[in-house]
Amino acid sequence: MSTLIVAEKPSVALRIAMALSNNTQKRLNLNGVSYYEMDEGKERIYVAAAVGHLFTIMQSGSKRDYPVLDVKWTASWEVNKNSYFTKKYLDVFKMLAQRSDSYINACDFDIEGTVIGTNIIKFLGGDTTKARRMKFSTTTIPDLKAAYANLMPLDLQNFYAGEARHMLDWLWGINLSRALSSALAGTKFTRPLSIGRVQGPTLALLAKRELEISKFVPKPYWLVLTLVKDTEFSNTKGEIFDGKIAKHALDATNAHLKNGIVEEVESTEQLVRPYPPFDLTALQLEASRVLRMDPSATLATAQTLYERAYISYPRTSSQKLPPTLGLSKVIGELAKNPAYQDLAGKLISERRFRPNEGMKVDEAHPAIYPTGVMPKNLTDVEGKLYDLIVKRFIACFAAYAKVAKMKVVVNFGGEKYAANGSRTIERGWYDFYEFASAKEKALPEFKKGENVGASKAYMNELKTQPPRKYGKASLIAELERRVLGTKATRASIIDTLFKRGYIEGASIISVTSFGMSVYNALNDNANMIVNEETTRRLEEDMEQISENKKSMSEVVDEGKQMLLEALKVFDSNKKKIAEEMQKGISETEAPLGKCLKDGGDLVIRKSRLGKQFVGCTNYPKCTVTYSIPQNALVVATGKVCEFCHTPMVKVIRKGKGVFEIDLDPECVSRNKWKERQEAKRKEESEKITITTAKELKAGAVKKVQTPEKKMAEPSQKIKTLQNTVEAKPLAHIPVKKAAIKKEETEPSEKQMTIKKATRKAKPKISKKSTSAKAGTKGKSKK
Structure with missing residues (x-):
């Protein structure tokens, strides 16, 4: 009997194979695409990976039909030339399907993962009613083993919802x-x-x-204020939209400026709950606020951390952390990391293992949390996002913060003025999550019935603001x-x-x-x-x-x-x-300006390869052309460069903001711009530091050292997204070797060895092995 396990990505396929074989899997490949083989008793198991969707929707019938109402699923490589690379992965599944009796969908446990895996099983001829499902929220070895030991029926209702x-x-x-x-x-x-x-x-x-x-039409309003004991008090009428009323209040106050009476002194204590753990939207919001990360970059980076088993599945809408996750064990593993040993250690010493959860629920996955696996060779962006996730997770177990609130009301001839103060008594979870804190505003001491005078009273005229x-x-x-x-x-x-x-x-x-x-x-x-x-x-x-x-x-x-x-x-x-x-259309399609050679209009053209450029409308008599950024909207500004006199254009790029440039690439203004950008990049790189939590406390800072060995480089798309992130210091995430029982620890990079295949392979299938020495590749046998 043979079983084919369908993974969503190659990195996850490898981790599944390692988990189920205790790192004794055989690595084979077909046309450069790896798959894995192992035996469990009398059962042979194959693990192969997709690369996202291998099938897509296309029109069924004539392309001239309108409206289009009939569609069908077909292999992605047959529809889109940019997806041709997926054919090799589908060929691997076709080959393994001939050897397999049953199927397991081990793609991400959400609707998209269900559609990806079930479509593959369906188009291979598998019986979807008999296929099974692996459900896991992390790619750690223990979680993958548990998922395989507790297989579920295929979630066909989610598949139908995804298809729809x-x-x-x-x-x-x-x-x-x-x-x-x-x-x-x-x-x-x-x-x-x-x-x-x-x-x-x-x-x-x-x-x-x-x-x-x-x-929006701004409306004027007035605030009437007094200064008492060097503290600003606001009239309790708040925003006054009638200038006469505001003036009357000011005059009445000035008439009794030295004869104020403290009518109310109110002091209360409030408990401030920790933030709940992250769901995806909350993570994108916080990463944008704290790290200036684009939401797409946040999701891509979080996905990488998940695939490397450092965090749980990021595409979740849950703010819940159920006890079945073994939260105390996760906190214990984090305590072994020097960056978090003090914070996690405090939770352990105080026996704080019950999290403060939010209201949002996701039946498929818990909130985002760190697995406790020691991270290695993280990029600057990955390290910052991981640090944010860990500190949010730890903070939700910490004690409530306690804040003292104070309100004082003073009466000047019938006009009442109030001031509010706030002081943190016990910092609680604020010490665990440096990205949040209570607003501090101290008030001087006041007693009810006390006579006080104001040093002055005044009005501020302001205007209402439009929505943001x-x-x-x-x-x-x-x-x-x-x-x-x-x-x-x-x-x-x-x-x-x-x-x-x-x-x-x-x-x-x-x-x-x-x-x-x-x-x-x-x-x-x-x-x-x-x-x-x-x-x-x-x-x-x-x-x-x-x-x-x-x-x-x-x-x-x-x-x-x-x-x-x-x-x-x-x-x-x-x-x-x-x-x-x-x-x-006038703005987007208007001529960019006049040609300096013959006075023709400069307009955007497209080459035979689909590349956009600027050319003269008098072509072919005039062959003047200029290069412009690709994948960007370029529009006229009506201005010309003061140096080269070519038209200035506005460039609009996704997530990159809007900027203006001239058309001449040799213009001195371009060189000045490049110099400013280079100086800015140099300054940014010098700011990038990684420090330990202890060093941050002591004020010491170390410069980043580029590791000698790195894991696989992130994709070009992720690199591009990561380049948008503003560099900021974060806690150091070091590599620490710990003596842990073999079945409880994650295999290191060096331990991820693959045993050489011994079974005779079919034609065109080469067998590869990986040396046990430092993860170096062995020679392939023909």
Whole structure:
């Protein structure tokens, strides 16, 4: 009997193989793709990895059909040339399926992981009703062993819910995007357009905030204040919107300025609960606030930490830490790390093993927590995020903080003034989580009935402020609150809006004029597309599939009917939509400026390879061209460079903010800009330090030493995201060897050896072995 285990990624496949074989697995490969083989009694086990989705949705029928309503699942490499590399991984599964009798889905335990693994099993001809599921929240060896020992039936309801989501997202996306593009057919607009089931409401949310801000009319108001014992007191009337009333209060106060009476002295003590452990959204918000990390970078980095068994599964909406996780053991392992031994040791000495939990629940996974496995060779970004997660986890076990609150009210001739103070009595969990603290404001001593005088009374005239714009992290939190999208897709939806040129900005998001025109066109003429109630209704229906309250076909059919209704309204108003959208095209499609050679217009062109560049409209007579950034929106500014006199353009890049440059790459202004950037990078690199908790306390700082040996480098995408993070000091995360029983410890890099395959392999299958010496590769045998 043979069993095939389907893992979601190669790194997880290796850890599963190591766990189930006690590190005696055989590593084989087909066309450069590794898979693992081991024996458990009379059973042979194969472990192979996907690389995300190996199957995708595509149109069933003629490509000219509109609207598209019939779809099918097919191999990703057959649909998208960028996914051709996945063919090798699918070939491995096909080969192993011929040798296997049963299947286990060991992909991430969420809807996406269920769809990835179940699709592979389904298309290999496996019986999904007999296939089994591994459920684990960490990739530590003990958790993987426990998951294999407690296999579950395949979670088919989640699979059906996931299928429905993929189908509806694809159907809404492809049809609405084609409709949007068709509205501008025959114009010079050539940029890709898209709108989708969640994209539309997200754009609407941002556009409505822009409109609120643009329509906001500031109103003046006054605060009447007094200074008593060098402490500022505010009139209890608060914000006064009538200047005459404010002036009257000030005059009445001045008439009794030296004859104030302390009417109230109130002192209370409050207990401040620790923050709950992180769910994904809370982690993205806090990483943005503390580390200035982009939400997409936070998720990518957390995923890497999870795959290396340092933290639990990050795509969770839970703030719960059940006792079954062995929390006291995790705290004990953290105490072996010099960076956390004092904090974790204090919890152990005080027997604090009950966490302060939040309200949010996720049936699939607990809150994000460190596994206790000693981290090795973390990058600066990984180290900072790991440090944030560990300290949040430890802090939720700590004692409540105690804060003294004080309120004093003074009466000056009938006008009452109040001052509030706050003082931390017991720091409690604040000592464990340096990223939070109570606001301290000391008040001088006052006694009830005491006569006091004010040194002065005065008025401050202020104006009401418009609503704040969203940042990426705050937008993700708002989408979660409105039940739009999923915890795993919200960041990518925002990134798509950046790519389409609908929004711009790094820390603060603004809607471009083109984005506003798209919103206005759809909101006025096809509101269903940007109405969040439509999307929320579908989200709730898909949730009911998971709960076995609705069938997949029922929800998909309902979604198709809603789509047809939206398209009918769109088509009937297509002319109005086109006119409204063209109002916003002027900025994005306007000539960038005049050609210095012959006075022609400089416009954006595309090469045969799809690369954008700037060229003259008098081509081929004029061959002037300029390079511009790829994957960015480039628009005119109406300005020219003072040095080279070429047009200045505005560059809008996803997550990189907005900046202006001239078109001449040899211009002296470019060199000056490069020098400033280089100086800034040098200054940033000198600031990057890693210190131990003790050194931080003592004020000592050490510079980072680049480790001689590193684990596999992060992908280019993760590197790019990581480069956006502002360098800040953090606690040192050292490598510490501890004498732990073999079955309780994680294998080190050097212990991750693979025994040479002894079974005769089929043609084209090479056998590889890994030397037991320092993890070096052995020679392959033909």
